[in-house]
Amino acid sequence: MVSSSTSQVKKAIVFIANGTEEMEAIITIDVLRRASIQVLVLAVETSTGAITCSRNVRIVPDAYLGDDSVKISTYDAVIIPGGADGAATLSQNAQVNSVLAEFYAQNKIVAAICAGSLAIKSAGIQNKVPHPICLTSHPSVKDQLKNDFVYKEDRVVVDSNLVTSRGPGTTFEFALRLVSLLVSEDKAREVAGPMMLNFEI
Amino acid sequence: MVSSSTSQVKKAIVFIANGTEEMEAIITIDVLRRASIQVLVLAVETSTGAITCSRNVRIVPDAYLGDDSVKISTYDAVIIPGGADGAATLSQNAQVNSVLAEFYAQNKIVAAICAGSLAIKSAGIQNKVPHPICLTSHPSVKDQLKNDFVYKEDRVVVDSNLVTSRGPGTTFEFALRLVSLLVSEDKAREVAGPMMLNFEI
Numbered sequence: 426m427v428s429s430s431t432s433q434v435k436k437a438i439v440f441i442a443n444g445t446e447e448m449e450a451i452i453t454i455d456v457l458r459r460a461s462i463q464v465l466v467l468a469v470e471t472s473t474g475a476i477t478c479s480r481n482v483r484i485v486p487d488a489y490l491g492d493d494s495v496k497i498s499t500y501d502a503v504i505i506p507g508g509a510d511g512a513a514t515l516s517q518n519a520q521v522n523s524v525l526a527e528f529y530a531q532n533k534i535v536a537a538i539c540a541g542s543l544a545i546k547s548a549g550i551q552n553k554v555p556h557p558i559c560l561t562s563h564p565s566v567k568d569q570l571k572n573d574f575v576y577k578e579d580r581v582v583v584d585s586n587l588v589t590s591r592g593p594g595t596t597f598e599f600a601l602r603l604v605s606l607l608v609s610e611d612k613a614r615e616v617a618g619p620m621m622l623n624f625e626i
Numbered sequence: 627m628v629s630s631s632t633s634q635v636k637k638a639i640v641f642i643a644n645g646t647e648e649m650e651a652i653i654t655i656d657v658l659r660r661a662s663i664q665v666l667v668l669a670v671e672t673s674t675g676a677i678t679c680s681r682n683v684r685i686v687p688d689a690y691l692g693d694d695s696v697k698i699s700t701y702d703a704v705i706i707p708g709g710a711d712g713a714a715t716l717s718q719n720a721q722v723n724s725v726l727a728e729f730y731a732q733n734k735i736v737a738a739i740c741a742g743s744l745a746i747k748s749a750g751i752q753n754k755v756p757h758p759i760c761l762t763s764h765p766s767v768k769d770q771l772k773n774d775f776v777y778k779e780d781r782v783v784v785d786s787n788l789v790t791s792r793g794p795g796t797t798f799e800f801a802l803r804l805v806s807l808l809v810s811e812d813k814a815r816e817v818a819g820p821m822m823l824n825f826e827i
Contacts, residue, residue: 594822
């Protein structure tokens with residue numbers, strides 16, 4: 426069972442950094458917002474400008490990590506997109522590590538896609554429970570994860586409150602699974618309909 | 627046959643406006659850049675700030691329509707994303723209409739997805755050739771197009787140098803088709819591989 430706040434409106438943080446894979450970030454943000462989930466695009470860089478993503482799309486975040494106005498503990502989910510450089514920055518950020526570990530311990534949704542799964546390892550989530558945790562990632566970082574987790578090759582892997590996925594081409598499935606877990610499967614179906622996907626949920 | 631410059635590097639303009647569907651814009655930009663196509667994200671708004679997309683993602687464009695530094699005639703393709711409000715702005719912009727009509731007449735790629743197909747009609751492309759033109763769009767705008775075009779319901783429709791598609795969930799197919807047409811099918815396959823899509827090309 427996934428823990429969530431009693432509020433009707435669910436809230437999710439999507440962390441971004443320079444080098445974040447923009448498709449993985451934007452598809453997730455957009456699909457969750459279509460489901461009326463409040464999404465905060467939270468940058469970890471210290472600058473106050475736009476974030477330059479992996480293919481040079483520049484995104485203006487909603488807030489920066491460290492902004493006093495951001496009450497991270499009020500959120501129901503935290504999401505780490507991929508992109509090698511962005512995922513490295515997020516994995517190496519002590520505050521991001523803490524947020525992931527705390528959300529996981531509180532049974533809130535912790536989600537990562539592509540190279541973003543490396544942040545799950547950096548946060549030490551694999552040491553939080555006595556049994557091995559199932560996870561997936563982009564194949565390019567499998568070797569960095571396979572000894573610490575039960576490595577799966579499914580397009581989306583849900584293990585308790587940990588949700589992981591593989592790359593840009595699995596992001597719609599990843600985001601819709603998050604909608605199912607945070608809101609409902611009916612909401613995920615309702616959101617999927619007008620998007621003209623090539624799969625059913 | 628699609629006309630293209632003799633230069634090795636292909637160049638594409640993606641128009642954006644406030645209300646553009648961010649998934650459709652970003653997936654297209656990212657996939658084309660993965661194929662080493664030079665993409666210019668060109669905003670039509672007169673402001674110099676970020677563009678606020680349909681689900682409130684804020685994107686900083688590479689340039690604004692009217693910038694002297696932008697030599698539109700040097701590009702090989704022009705692409706119109708959807709999002710109701712963004713597509714309306716792009717459709718109603720006289721300069722965008724001219725670019726679409728000129729590129730079409732010059733046998734360069736003219737591409738639109740979702741409500742973006744409305745800009746094809748506004749540009750009067752349906753009147754440029756003696757035979758009816760095939761096109762698709764998001765189903766929500768079909769009624770505005772079906773009397774002027776041979777309306778198709780395929781996920782991507784290619785009619786000579788006009789390429790159209792349906793919505794966020796068809797954007798990977800749309801972008802990869804543009805890569806095939808601008809570069810090669812081999813390049814599209816090479817780019818598709820690491821993205822972990824759920825279809826073959």
